[in-house]
Amino acid sequence: MGFQPEVSARIMINGKSYQFGEHPHAQGVPYGQEGRQGTVYLLYGENDREKKALKVFRNKFVDPSMVFLTQQLTKHKAMAGLMACERFVVTPQNNAELLAKDPELLYAVVMSWVEGPTWMDVLLNKQRLTRKQSFSAAFALTQALMDMEQRGLAHCDLSAPNVIMSMLDDKLWDVKPVDYVQLIDLEQMFSSQLERPEHIPAGSPGYAKQTATQSLMWGAHADRFAGAMLIVEMLGACTDTFMDNAWGESYFAPTEMQSRCNRFDLLMYGIRTNWGDALASLFARAWGSEVLTQCPTFAEWAMELSKMESTIRSETAGAAAIVTVQERVAIKQSPVGSSNGEALQQAKRLEANGNHQEAIEVYRSIYVDNPHPSMVKEIEIAISNLEGKLHKAKPHKLTSGASRGGNKLWISSVFFLLMVIGFLTYKVYGNADNASAKSELASANLTIGSMSQAIAEGEQQIVELTSRLKEQSKPPTQKRIDWINLLNKDYEEITRIAQSTEATKSELDKKTFEASEAYINHLFDFVKVSYQLDQQWADRTNIVQGYYFPYMYNRNRNAQLNLQFFESYKDNFR
Structure with missing residues (x-):
């Protein structure tokens, strides 16, 4: 069972008492933000104004x-933008009693709690910045990264x-x-001064170069x-079109x-x-760069x-870039009722007990209930992790990049074979008076026809894959609009x-069906995509x-028919 703290529960770390804080938008649930490597919990010291982050x-x-x-x-905790460098690790030497009770906390990190929304929150909330705020944010980030x-x-991420x-x-x-x-x-x-980590992200979607690889994403540049x-996102956040097009x-x-693309323009x-x-x-230099060193410093x-x-x-x-009173009211986050909090607790309990499929369904029900944006990412990561556990025994599908590379290699191979066949055909023509050669020519022609058909089928697969990738890249709101438009058209x-009166009744009957x-x-595809349902749901x-x-x-016509229908259909319910 994973680490499952309770709200207000006490924990003693390095001889100091802390208390787990409550999620601001889920009553009764500890404030735990899911991330790629683990979960970050909010801790309060004996003085409620002292906050720490516990990363498990x-x-x-x-x-x-x-x-x-x-x-x-x-060593870098005093640098601009690196407050989170002030930290210590839970080790057996310093916290033997704690680890005996909660072994999941081995090598967990306690660090300063950093207040404020993430830049992702700003984007998801469509929070337009003032010109001064845009400049202040971009300048502060630039100075931190320059240092x-x-x-x-x-x-590196x-x-x-x-x-x-x-x-x-x-x-x-x-x-x-x-x-x-x-x-x-x-x-x-x-x-x-550091060794290369075992796990390095290959860049985050929306911020990584097209050529980003793990080998390139751990280095000074x-x-x-x-x-x-x-x-540029921060600088653009004060413009008229930025948030509407994000x-x-x-x-x-x-x-x-x-x-x-249009967003770039x-x-x-x-x-x-x-x-x-x-x-x-x-x-423009950064956008057009082929390697990281071509980007501006x-x-x-x-x-x-x-x-x-x-x-x-x-x-x-004024010198400080603060939010206006009107903006404060707009972005102030009101507490969510206890329903989402109770559901989140239920999902975590199911997850801890190994009921992964049931936990996914509960997480999805919270997701559909339009939780606060601060919970959305946490829920998405939880679902992704659980789905990974459910499917880890299954063979992995090729990534989109691998698929594209495979198609290119396949087409190149076919092209090479066609060249060989063409050469053989030429040789056969040179000896066309030979009956055996004519037979070989006919066989080569059949092979060319078969491979031409294979190429056409391969090209169609590439077109379908490209279309599927384009569809997957759309924002959720745009996907919903597209689905509704499609259903209206249907x-x-x-x-x-x-x-219609142009066809016979039998034709109308078939075409209407x-x-x-x-x-x-x-409609089924819409529901399946919107609620992230699996193929088993569709089949059932x-x-x-x-x-x-x-x-x-x-x-309402002949109830006796239903008895016969049941007997013939019931075996489908397995």
Whole structure:
């Protein structure tokens, strides 16, 4: 069973007493934010104003080297943006009694709790920034990354969830400019003093280069592309079109990276018109870079931004970039009722007891109930982890990149074989008077025809795969709109056919059924995608509807038919 703390439960770490805090949007549930490597819990010291973060790692990421890593990270705790470097590790030497009770806490990390929404929260909430806020956020992030780069440090997983906007926290009124932006999830940081971690992310979707690989994402230059994307996102967040066009957890959809797309054109126009050609040029360099070293250094970003600092200060009153009263009211998060909290507790209990499928269903029910954005990512990660456990015994499917590479290799192989066949055909023609040669020619022609058909089928598979990837990259809201439009179109087609007078009744009967079948199939696909249901659900639903609709039709005509129908159909319910 995994670590399952209770709200207000006490825990003694390094001789000091802490208390688990409650999730602000789920009553009775401890504040536990799911991440890629583990869960971060909120701890209160004996003084409620003292807050700590307890990061409990999943088994895969529990590593004794965390002790040495923490010793190195604490050296940088005074640097801008690296408050989370102030930390210590739960070890058997210092916490034997605690680990005897809760062994899951082995090599867990206790660090400073960083207040404020993540940049992902800002994007999901569509929270438009003022011009001063945009500049202050981008400048603070740039300075933090420049300081790190000058010391040979890199975060190596920069993305919207890993950037906390302390400057936008409505409870903090005296945030210093140096603390406007904070970086979290520092366990994969690069330093010449550190060993390469066993688990390195290959870049986060929406912030990674198209050519990003794990081998390239741990090094001194690893942050340059992702950092550039975050800087321009922050600068663009004050423009008219930015939030309306943002994809979701990042401004760009993952499949759009480094391509000429509408979002790029809009953001480039916003940067150029609001911040000038110099910053737009840096954006273009990063976007068009083939390798990380071609991206601008953070010193280049800082130099251009510093030229505008005095102008920005003179445009608005006051030196601190704080949220206006109206914006505070808009983004203030109201507590959610106990229903989501109880459901979340139930899901965690099921997960702890090994009932993974049931836990997934409960998590999905919370997801469908439109939880607060701060819970959405946590639920998505929990579902993803559980689905991974359920399917780990199954063979993995090829990734989209591997599929594309496989198709290219397959087509190249076919092309090579066709060249060989062509050569043989040429040789056969040269000896066409030979009966055996003519037979070989006929055989070669058959082979060419067969392989031509295979190429055509392969090309069709590539087209279908490309279309599927494009569909998967759409934001959830756009997917919903597309599905509804498709269902409306299907129904219009049913109505058109049913009211048509151009065909015979038998033709109308068949065509109306086919159009109705298309509507039902699309409806099932819509429900399956919207609620993340599996193929087993689809199969069972088809079985149920196969019994339900004929039964309803017969019930008011000849009830005896249903008895016969039941006997012939019941074996489907297995």
